[in-house]
Amino acid sequence: MSWAVVARKDFEDAARSKMLWGITVLFVLATAGVMYAVSAFTDDFTAKQAIGLLSQPATLLVPLAALVVAYLAIAGERESGSIKLLLGLPHTRRDVVLGKLIGRSSIVGVATIIAFIAGAIVLFVQYGSFPVTDFLVQGVVTFIFGMVFVGIAIGFSSMAATRSRAMAGAIGLFFLFELVWSVIPLGVYYLIEGGMPSGAGGFPSWYLLLQIINPTNAYSVAAGFLSDPSAPSLYAELVNGSAPFYLEGWFSLVILAFWLVVPVALGYWRFERADIS
Numbered sequence: 001m002s003w004a005v006v007a008r009k010d011f012e013d014a015a016r017s018k019m020l021w022g023i024t025v026l027f028v029l030a031t032a033g034v035m036y037a038v039s040a041f042t043d044d045f046t047a048k049q050a051i052g053l054l055s056q057p058a059t060l061l062v063p064l065a066a067l068v069v070a071y072l073a074i075a076g077e078r079e080s081g082s083i084k085l086l087l088g089l090p091h092t093r094r095d096v097v098l099g100k101l102i103g104r105s106s107i108v109g110v111a112t113i114i115a116f117i118a119g120a121i122v123l124f125v126q127y128g129s130f131p132v133t134d135f136l137v138q139g140v141v142t143f144i145f146g147m148v149f150v151g152i153a154i155g156f157s158s159m160a161a162t163r164s165r166a167m168a169g170a171i172g173l174f175f176l177f178e179l180v181w182s183v184i185p186l187g188v189y190y191l192i193e194g195g196m197p198s199g200a201g202g203f204p205s206w207y208l209l210l211q212i213i214n215p216t217n218a219y220s221v222a223a224g225f226l227s228d229p230s231a232p233s234l235y236a237e238l239v240n241g242s243a244p245f246y247l248e249g250w251f252s253l254v255i256l257a258f259w260l261v262v263p264v265a266l267g268y269w270r271f272e273r274a275d276i277s
Contacts, residue, residue: 002090002091002092002095002099003091003094003095003096003098003099003102004099004102005091005095005099006086006091006095006096006098006099006100006103007098007099007100007101007102007103007106008103009099009103010073010099010100010102010103010104011103011106011107014069014103014104014107019069019107020107020110020111023065023068023069023107023108023111024110024111024114024115026061026065026111027061027065027111027112027114027115028114028115028118030057030058030061030115031054031057031115031116031118031119032115032118032119032121032122034050034053034054034056034057034119035050035054035119035122035123035126036122036126038050038053039122039123039126039127040126046127047123047127047129047130047131048130048131048134050123050127050130051123051130051131051134051135051138052134052138052223052224052227054119054138054142055138055142055219055220055223058142058145058219059178059216059219059220060178062108062142062145062146062149063145063149063174063177063178063216064174065108065111065146066104066108066146066147066148066149066150066152066153067149067152067153067170067173067174068170069104069107069108069150069153070100070104070149070150070153070154070157071153071156071157071166071167071169071170072157072163072166072167073100073103073104073153073154073157074096074097074100074154074157074158074160074267074271075157075158075160075161075162075163075165075166076157076163076166078160078161078162078274078276079161079162079163083096083276084276087276093268093271093272094268094272096271097154097158097264097267097268097271100154100157101150101151101154101264104150104153104154105146105147105150105151108143108146108147108150109143109146109147112139112142112143112146113139113143116135116138116139116142119135120135123135134227137223137226137227138223138227140226141219141222141223141226142219142223144219144222144256144260145215145219145222145256147260148215148219148256148259148260149215151259151260151261151263151264152173152215152259152263153170153173154263154264154267155262155263155264155265155266155267155268156169156170156173156263156267157169157267158264158267158268158270158271159266159267159270159271161274177214177215177216178216181211181214181216182211184210185207185210185211188207188210189204189207202238202239202240202241203238203239203240204239204240205239205240205241205243205244205246205247208235208238208239208247209246209247211235212235212246212247212251212252212255213255215255215256215259218252218253218255218256218259219252219256220234221233221234221235221249221252222249222252222253222256224249225248225249225250225252225253226249229249229250231249232248232249233247233248233249233252235247236248236249
């Protein structure tokens with residue numbers, strides 16, 4: 001359990017640096033703030049609908065917080081030289097990567113739990129009651145979403161040898177998933193079809209797949225699927241013809257698992273072969 005020692009120390013260091021508390025305050029303001037705004041300024045929203053809106057601020061704040069938490073996890077220690085001390089202890093490089101993943105994910109997890117507790121209090125005060133299952137599902141999927149972006153950042157940090165490269169990578173990843181990705185399916189569609197999609201009669205399934213591969217979009221689909229597994233996903237309703245399996249709600253969980261495992265595995269593969277002497 002050497003990785004557990006790395007994870008515990010990583011979490012304790014983050015708590016001492018107040019990184020944990022800064023992210024927690026941000027999450028609480030977003031979660032409880034959204035719940036309060038919806039209930040205080042609108043009369044036509046139910047508690048269930050208000051819970052559904054939590055995914056909107058999460059798609060922006062969770063990736064940003066996760067990348068900030070994790071982008072220097074390994075690259076920062078490589079540049080400072082402390083990675084040599086860490087590996088001088090009975091830790092393998094796999095222990096370091098896995099421990100960093102668990103430690104930084106725990107930071108996001110604690111912030112998510114506290115934020116959702118604050119949101120639950122606001123919901124109870126404003127509505128008197130709320131669907132607890134839907135709320136818990138939203139919280140669990142949000143934590144998984146945060147862990148996915150921690151994994152992406154850990155993977156990139158494992159490949160970067162300097163803080164500047166890690167920072168450039170974190171900024172690039174954020175803009176890729178939050179801004180640039182929406183242009184990619186449009187560009188591919190234009191190259192293949194010779195024009196822009198109009199939506200008349202539905203969209204090709206491959207075009208919708210390019211959108212749902214983005215972990216941010218997969219998170220939104222996964223939240224809806226786990227809240228109501230029998231309901232068709234948004235992308236399944238937009239497809240031209242019958243929806244293939246990869247546009248069904250359950251497949252979004254496969255996409256999230258891919259983004260969690262593959263970047264970490266690639267980062268570990270590169271880190272295992274890196275010369276840190």
